[in-house]
Amino acid sequence: MTALREPARPAGPSDARRAWRSLARRGASPTSRLLVGLVVASVAIAGAILVWPDTVPLMSFTVPLLLASLLLGPRHLPWFVVFLLVMLMLALTGQAEISTRTVIAVAILFLLAFITLLTSFRRSRLGVAGALGESMLVDLRDRILAQGSIPVLPDGWYVESALRSAGGTPFAGDFVVTSGARAADRLDVAVVDVSGKGEQAGTRALLLSGAFGGLLTALAPADFLGAANRYLMRQDWAEGFATAVHLSLDLTTGDYEVRTAGHPPAVHLTAGSGRWTVRETEGPILGLLDDADFEVARGRLGRGDALLLYTDGMVETPTRDIGLGIDRLLGQAERLLRGEFDGGAARLVDALGSHNDDRALLLVHRR
The missing domain is CATH 3.60.40.10 (PPM-type phosphatase domain)
Structure with missing residues (x-):
């Protein structure tokens, strides 16, 4: 006798939640969690600038950039810097006018991003993040x-x-x-x-x-x-x-x-x-x-x-x-x-x- 199979039901929201919990239980690496956190922070800053362009300064992007420079390894840092610059350009679209002060702020952010990339390329010989490299030396x-x-x-x-x-x-x-x-x-x-x-x-x-x-x-x-x-x-x-x-x-x-x-x-x-x-x-x-x-x-x-x-x-x-x-x-x-x-x-x-x-x-x- 051939057994009858129950027809597969379509996946719903509960299945997605169960899959997410399964991934969470298996656990992501600390670097992946940190990277996700920095990406979310960058998106939040870009959204805040779009909503409140006169209140939230563009230089707020320096906070995730600094944290990434200290905590991310050379494999992830260049991609995050590129993503951060994309978020910066997106935030610029919400500016009513591009003043001299805004141009200077953008130029400073690009300069900091360039310095961070240079630092990342130098660290690639060691293969670890800045804070971890310092702890190894200590x-x-x-x-x-x-x-x-x-x-x-x-x-x-x-x-x-x-x-x-x-x-x-x-x-x-x-x-x-x-x-x-x-x-x-x-x-x-x-x-x-x-x-x-x-x-x-x-x-x-x-x-x-x-x-x-x-x-x-x-x-x-x-x-x-x-x-x-x-x-x-x-x-x-x-x-x-x-x-x-x-x-x-x-x-x-x-x-x-x-x-x-x-x-x-x-x-x-x-x-x-x-x-x-x-x-x-x-x-x-x-x-x-x-x-x-x-x-x-x-x-x-x-x-x-x-x-x-x-x-x-x-x-x-x-x-x-x-x-x-x-x-x-x-x-x-x-x-x-x-x-x-x-x-x-x-x-x-x-x-x-x-x-x-x-x-x-x-x-x-x-x-």
Whole structure:
């Protein structure tokens, strides 16, 4: 027996509502909802100008244009700008007369739309909206700072780092990286100065901080600078060199090893005599020579002793030799750290160096 099918009934308003609810349940992407909202706002502004031409100004279109520039990605932004200009031309049809003020307003809106399109084309290399791109940069900056966070140390040890970038921006070519909690009785830390300064060196510093953090954690202290040098050589950057100072400290005995790669030397305060000693070591700049050897300086931090690692921005200026800068650093350290080491790294960085160069300093004190 052949089953009889019920004839299909025509679709009505209830079917359309059910289809709309089904789409809503499945959900549109946030970008699509935002785009729809901006389109609706643009249409509403155009309608308001047509109804109340003497009350609603043409410059009201700058609000959705600004929001689109901040929130829409480069795939949707150009089409929305074109749509907005169409709405603008539609709104002009409701003007009783085209005055000089109206012409100027339209010219300004077209100029803003042109600037927005140029910005969109530049963002197309990244593929994200302006606000999202900024949040990604902030996240990267936070990650580079996290690489230099000091792990929890045993009682009797105080370690502090301070960083200031050229121009006061959050991105710098100087950074501090630590080995984290690889071993409870050892601290490995490196202070690195990437070629360039400020935002120009910030991207290379972001990349190197992650790579150097992994090398510092995975390798023996004697192998770190050699591996970092080989890593930089493989990058083949036009301006791809860096200097570094590496400290490996035994937190039980206070014994330490310091190695430098084209970097200013570490300085050691002996509490018994109150004298600062420069720990000179030799080593080529990272990223210039394939086979490089890095000398080691060994010592021991006793009770009350301190050690300073720093970048050349702390001791070198266009008008001052690095040797004189180290002497000035030692003088300021003797004055600012006398009897109070807490917060000493920040005090030294604020008091010394050139504000036109990145500055970084690490203070290690055995209480």
